[in-house]
Amino acid sequence: MITNPTGRITQGQFSFLPDLTDDEITAQIEYGLRKGYAWSVEYTDDPHPRNTYWDMFGMPMFDLRDAAGVMQELRECRKTFQGHYIRMVAFDSTRGIESITMSFIVNRPPTEPGFGLERQEAEGRTLRYTVKSYATDRPENERYS
Amino acid sequence: MSATDIHAEATKITDAKQRYKAGVLKYRQMGYWQPDYVPRDTDVLCLFRITPQEGVDPVEAAAAVAGESSTATWTVVWTDRLTACDSYRAKAYRVEPVPGTAGQYFAWVAYDLILFEEGSIANMTASLIGNVFSFKPLKAARLEDIRIPVAYVKTFKGPPTGLIVERERLDKFGRPLLGATTKPKLGLSGRNYGRVVYEGLKGGLDFMKDDENINSQPFMHWRDRFLYVMDAVNKASAATGEVKGSYLNVTAATMEDMYERAEFAKELGSVIVMIDLVIGYTAIQSMSNWARKNDMILHLHRAGHGTYTRQKNHGVSFRVIAKWMRLAGVDHIHAGTAVGKLEGDPLTVQGYYNVCRESYNPVDLPRGIFFEQDWADLKKVMPVASGGIHAGQMHQLIDLFGDDVVLQFGGGTIGHPAGIQAGAVANRVALEAMVKARNEGRDIRQEGPEILKRAAQFCTPLKQALDTWGEITFNYAPTDTSDFATTPSVA
Numbered sequence: 191m192i193t194n195p196t197g198r199i200t201q202g203q204f205s206f207l208p209d210l211t212d213d214e215i216t217a218q219i220e221y222g223l224r225k226g227y228a229w230s231v232e233y234t235d236d237p238h239p240r241n242t243y244w245d246m247f248g249m250p251m252f253d254l255r256d257a258a259g260v261m262q263e264l265r266e267c268r269k270t271f272q273g274h275y276i277r278m279v280a281f282d283s284t285r286g287i288e289s290i291t292m293s294f295i296v297n298r299p300p301t302e303p304g305f306g307l308e309r310q311e312a313e314g315r316t317l318r319y320t321v322k323s324y325a326t327d328r329p330e331n332e333r334y335s
Numbered sequence: 336m337s338a339t340d341i342h343a344e345a346t347k348i349t350d351a352k353q354r355y356k357a358g359v360l361k362y363r364q365m366g367y368w369q370p371d372y373v374p375r376d377t378d379v380l381c382l383f384r385i386t387p388q389e390g391v392d393p394v395e396a397a398a399a400v401a402g403e404s405s406t407a408t409w410t411v412v413w414t415d416r417l418t419a420c421d422s423y424r425a426k427a428y429r430v431e432p433v434p435g436t437a438g439q440y441f442a443w444v445a446y447d448l449i450l451f452e453e454g455s456i457a458n459m460t461a462s463l464i465g466n467v468f469s470f471k472p473l474k475a476a477r478l479e480d481i482r483i484p485v486a487y488v489k490t491f492k493g494p495p496t497g498l499i500v501e502r503e504r505l506d507k508f509g510r511p512l513l514g515a516t517t518k519p520k521l522g523l524s525g526r527n528y529g530r531v532v533y534e535g536l537k538g539g540l541d542f543m544k545d546d547e548n549i550n551s552q553p554f555m556h557w558r559d560r561f562l563y564v565m566d567a568v569n570k571a572s573a574a575t576g577e578v579k580g581s582y583l584n585v586t587a588a589t590m591e592d593m594y595e596r597a598e599f600a601k602e603l604g605s606v607i608v609m610i611d612l613v614i615g616y617t618a619i620q621s622m623s624n625w626a627r628k629n630d631m632i633l634h635l636h637r638a639g640h641g642t643y644t645r646q647k648n649h650g651v652s653f654r655v656i657a658k659w660m661r662l663a664g665v666d667h668i669h670a671g672t673a674v675g676k677l678e679g680d681p682l683t684v685q686g687y688y689n690v691c692r693e694s695y696n697p698v699d700l701p702r703g704i705f706f707e708q709d710w711a712d713l714k715k716v717m718p719v720a721s722g723g724i725h726a727g728q729m730h731q732l733i734d735l736f737g738d739d740v741v742l743q744f745g746g747g748t749i750g751h752p753a754g755i756q757a758g759a760v761a762n763r764v765a766l767e768a769m770v771k772a773r774n775e776g777r778d779i780r781q782e783g784p785e786i787l788k789r790a791a792q793f794c795t796p797l798k799q800a801l802d803t804w805g806e807i808t809f810n811y812a813p814t815d816t817s818d819f820a821t822t823p824s825v826a
Contacts, residue, residue: 290508
């Protein structure tokens with residue numbers, strides 16, 4: 191059980207707000223499309239803060255300029271990976287940016303066990319830290335069931 | 336005197352025998368005033384605001400600025416003739432009265448690229464803001480803006496990380512980053528200090544920060560601070576699933592001390608270290624190299640800048656400092672809040688932000704940008720807004736500065752009536768609610784207070800923050816604003 195004030199993992203743009211409804215997600219997608227971003231859907235059952243590469247649910251939708259189409263992809267992903275973390279990611283290919291410009295979580299497992307902190311005593315008073323997910327000891331796809 | 340009168344005169348002595356006769360000549364006669372000069376793409380261009388002494392002709396004053404910031408001395412020297420001296424001379428090429436300010440003039444000066452050592456802020460500044468600022472015929476002088484040619488920009492490595500890669504490393508996109516300076520700034524022991532850091536980060540901030548004057552005083556040795564802070568950072572990271580950081584200030588008396596502290600910060604796994612502007616340009620460039628070698632984000636606190644940036648008649652504009660710091664290579668720079676407790680006219684402050692974050696700055700006189708600046712793909716600096724800001728101003732801050740900024744609410748987090756975590760929650764909820772509303776197309780400048788009020792209905796800490804600080808503003812007339820005519824002829 192995560193004990194931070196939200197009781198859940200707080201990655202992404204909107205983790206401190208009540209879960210976004212599909213209409214609210216659509217509004218964010220439309221904002222990104224107006225800005226010329228390409229949307230992707232990504233999922234994982236290993237939300238470690240430094241797990242950069244969540245799995246891609248299909249390719250980034252560079253040519254899809256319609257929020258309804260993007261939402262359809264999200265629905266498919268939710269159907270396939272109900273108990274996973276899913277995030278919407280917007281990409282801006284403008285020269286000098288060429289990076290992610292929006293990212294927010296739109297699906298979570300029913301319970302979020304979170305992470306423990308392992309400390310290894312090193313020289314002097316130095317400590318080496320490892321953030322470890324309570325869920326990842328179990329194999330992929332069996333972590334949040 | 337009108338601008339046209341000023342432009343009419345050209346008095347350079349072209350006869351070499353006359354020009355190099357021993358004695359004292361006017362600067363304009365020595366060739367430092369060239370109204371017909373067309374600046375080259377490879378020239379460094381400077382705009383000075385000068386206040387000549389009574390009776391000193393503005394053109395002669397401008398020529399003197401060009402002279403004293405390049406090759407001139409007070410008298411003619413024959414040894415000039417051993418050099419291609421025409422190219423070493425800076426050229427004042429334009430002088431205009433400052434709109435609405437009697438006795439002050441804008442002077443444009445061009446410098447050939449050969450005058451500057453590649454990749455050295457110290458060398459550039461030794462010329463441009465060296466002796467010239469003490470020159471007696473001027474009552475005051477200010478370097479208002481600078482254009483660094485692409486050819487010179489490319490000799491600097493710039494920010495070690497840059498704001499794009501910083502976001503990728505932190506895995507935080509599409510919203511301003513949130514920070515707070517640990518308070519009280521002086522007196523906490525390492526153990527107590529780490530407590531504040533832990534509470535702030537667990538509550539929802541991305542960064543905590545050492546203050547500029549936290550180094551290694553009797554109440555807290557630097558190693559002690561680093562050890563406790565990193566425990567707090569890692570614990571908060573585990574508690575939230577987010578990458579967290581705390582700017583460990585490595586400012587110290589010598590480079591050796593700074594390297595030692597930075598190495599220890601790296602050993603402990605910190606993502607970021609911090610330096611103060613007062614360490615000097617050379618030390619900043621050295622720390623930038625270190626940061627680049629060690630995958631470290633480099634935060635710069637602009638401690639000391641107010642002594643020479645704030646008064647309009649004398650010193651160096653902060654926009655010039657910001658340009659030098661982007662070249663020197665820092666990842667964060669304090670660039671003002673406009674709405675907080677520290678000096679800053681909103682448009683002028685936006686000008687600083689644009690210098691830090693844009694690939695190309697067009698001329699933008701209301702924001703104090705007098706020259707085009709092509710940054711030649713140099714990385715971007717993340718500006719930091721810090722000092723007397725609170726959650727109740729979230730709509731104004733996001734409206735003024737957009738997403739690429741670190742908003743630092745020190746008092747506004749730690750002073751929260753329900754504690755530090757509650758303060759952090761209030762700020763993070765206000766931030767996310769405002770970004771979401773803006774993206775949904777709401778007019779946050781108008782509807783901001785209403786959006787905050789709505790968010791406070793599901794977030795008690797935000798309600799408490801708004802009740803405590805909602806009405807606090809710092810409305811004083813800024814001292815540093817842009818002077819420009821509404822129909823400017825400025826190019």
